[in-house]
Amino acid sequence: MTSSWVITAQANPPRASYLDYPLGHTAGRPDQLAEQIEVATAALGLIHSATESGTIVPLPHRWPTEWKPKARELSDKRSERFDTPQYERPSDATAVA
Amino acid sequence: MPLEPPAELDVVDHIQQTHDSYAQLGYDSYRWANEPEPVELARPTKPLAESKVALVASGGIYQVGQVAFHHKDDTSHRQIPTDVDRADLRTSHFAYDMTAARVDPNVVFPIDALRSMVDSGTIGSLTSHALTFMGGIYSQRRLREELIPAMTEQTRAMEPDVVLLVPV
Numbered sequence: 001m002t003s004s005w006v007i008t009a010q011a012n013p014p015r016a017s018y019l020d021y022p023l024g025h026t027a028g029r030p031d032q033l034a035e036q037i038e039v040a041t042a043a044l045g046l047i048h049s050a051t052e053s054g055t056i057v058p059l060p061h062r063w064p065t066e067w068k069p070k071a072r073e074l075s076d077k078r079s080e081r082f083d084t085p086q087y088e089r090p091s092d093a094t095a096v097a
Numbered sequence: 098m099p100l101e102p103p104a105e106l107d108v109v110d111h112i113q114q115t116h117d118s119y120a121q122l123g124y125d126s127y128r129w130a131n132e133p134e135p136v137e138l139a140r141p142t143k144p145l146a147e148s149k150v151a152l153v154a155s156g157g158i159y160q161v162g163q164v165a166f167h168h169k170d171d172t173s174h175r176q177i178p179t180d181v182d183r184a185d186l187r188t189s190h191f192a193y194d195m196t197a198a199r200v201d202p203n204v205v206f207p208i209d210a211l212r213s214m215v216d217s218g219t220i221g222s223l224t225s226h227a228l229t230f231m232g233g234i235y236s237q238r239r240l241r242e243e244l245i246p247a248m249t250e251q252t253r254a255m256e257p258d259v260v261l262l263v264p265v
Contacts (some may be wrong), residue, residue, distance in 0.1 A: 002265050005108040009099035012132040012141065013262070020106055024194045026156075027210065027224045030201035034204050036210035038260070041219060045146055047259050053135035056100055071109050074118045078233075079191045081168040088165070088199060089189035 001026050001043045008056060015050040017043040018058045022067050035061065118167035130237065143258060151224040151257035153248065155203030155232030156198060156265040157190035165189040166231035172243040176226040183209060192233040193265045205265050232264060
């Protein structure tokens, strides 16, 4: 699976399905199980349907709102990088076995 | 030459974007993986409906009870049982917007979809565990020497027929 055609084309895996969605939704939109199944089915279908290495197949799904202009704005959206475990929730840290 | 996308897709060029963003900030270019030589296409030996599928995901997913990822070239990985309760999944990453993943981790770790596909007979089974890592690693050397060999060994030990890679 991928949502970045250019990164995947350059990394050159044997086969990939491309979903034209904002990054962070590689397998589909949240709480859209039917869509997630469609995306996974398409990706896994390439195991049999791809005939040459480096295949990338675009999926037909389109994000429901305009998102590309904002995604193309130049900005560093990364958060600060820490070298200690970064838990999603504080309670996760105390739950460590 | 990397495969060009269909023009009508008007894809976002993430490589050019990070290049331009970093240049604007005075950083050197990030060196994305570049593999001009194609790998041999492995041919499947059985139908998907009889295949065991391994999920490998780079979105920094961990299970409650596991140590979360750190963000400075963390080359560790996690094994997550494929019968995990979705409510026990978390994400830890610095380089993508985790808003959707924190509502529904399936967007970067499609475990519910894969389990549904087993139930419907589309795929045969899942491996006992999925493997996850935090893909924001700037050292390709450490990736090749540390993370990739460890995950390859563990993936092979589970003897999947198919591996599904889900990047972010």
